[in-house]
Amino acid sequence: xxxxxxxxxxxxxxxxxxxxxxxxxxxxxxxxxxxxxxxxxxxxxxxxxxxxxxxxxxxxxxxxxxxxxxxxxxxxxxxxxxxxxxxxxxxxxxxxxxxxxxxxxxxxxxxxxxxxxxxxxxxxxxxxxxxxxxxxxxxxxxxxxxxxxxxxxxxxxxxxxxxxxxxxxxxxxxxxxxxxxxxxxxxxxxxxxxxxxxxxxxxxxxxxxxxxxxxxxxxxxxxxxxxxxxxxxxxxxxxxxxxxxxxxxxxxxxxxx
Ligand SMILES: [Mg+2]
Numbered sequence: 001x002x003x004x005x006x007x008x009x010x011x012x013x014x015x016x017x018x019x020x021x022x023x024x025x026x027x028x029x030x031x032x033x034x035x036x037x038x039x040x041x042x043x044x045x046x047x048x049x050x051x052x053x054x055x056x057x058x059x060x061x062x063x064x065x066x067x068x069x070x071x072x073x074x075x076x077x078x079x080x081x082x083x084x085x086x087x088x089x090x091x092x093x094x095x096x097x098x099x100x101x102x103x104x105x106x107x108x109x110x111x112x113x114x115x116x117x118x119x120x121x122x123x124x125x126x127x128x129x130x131x132x133x134x135x136x137x138x139x140x141x142x143x144x145x146x147x148x149x150x151x152x153x154x155x156x157x158x159x160x161x162x163x164x165x166x167x168x169x170x171x172x173x174x175x176x177x178x179x180x181x182x183x184x185x186x187x188x189x190x191x192x193x194x195x196x197x198x199x200x201x202x203x204x205x206x207x208x209x210x211x212x213x214x215x216x217x218x219x220x221x222x223x224x225x226x227x228x229x230x231x232x233x234x235x236x237x238x239x240x241x242x243x244x245x246x247x248x249x250x251x252x253x254x255x256x257x
Pocket of ligand 1: 038039040041042075076204205206226
């Protein structure tokens with residue numbers, strides 16, 4: 001059984017809902033576009049060991065297992081997948097992992113939120129300017145991230161970026177990243193932001209982001225500000241491949257297709 005299928009019901013376990021600031025958008029007053037952003041390696045980089053340590057502490061607290069993220073390719077993975085791999089590598093069985101996961105996620109969030117450092121100087125090049133220009137253009141922005149909900153929002157808050165985002169799909173809400181994109185699109189549709197002509201883009205730094213965009217027939221924009229190299233990302237054939245977000249403009253997000 002694929003381990004990812006085991007984390008599929010985590011949203012039900014954890015009972016989290018997207019923390020949407022609840023802004024409303026008048027469709028007549030904004031361009032017909034939606035832009036979804038990954039967090040790690042795309043908006044923020046070198047955020048320190050706190051996220052990784054929160055996962056380790058939470059597993060220890062709930063299961064008494066000593067774990068590590070060594071030898072796990074973290075980038076592009078959802079937090080519940082990472083937790084599952086960490087516990088498997090420490091010898092945990094599937095039943096323990098499944099039963100412990102809700103408490104582990106809850107405690108990891110609690111630990112991270114209390115100790116998250118200032119991330120205002122950890123944003124990737126061009127991020128603040130782009131978000132500010134997109135906001136000025138009235139384009140709604142959302143998050144699609146493997147971070148669990150409270151960790152994701154806390155990072156954004158400590159980076160001074162939270163206010164730009166109106167919806168989010170987070171690591172515990174679906175079994176894979178494509179499922180997260182699907183949730184974000186459903187949320188946007190429910191708010192009246194999507195119709196057949198809406199230009200929807202997902203911006204991310206890993207092949208997993210590109211594949212999740214493809215699976216949902218939206219535009220994939222890749223930046224190599226994370227761990228994935230230009231060559232790796234080019235191999236996934238994103239619609240647009242950029243060194244960072246400095247060269248991306250609102251017009252480019254409105255003009256495709
Ligand atoms: Mg990323």
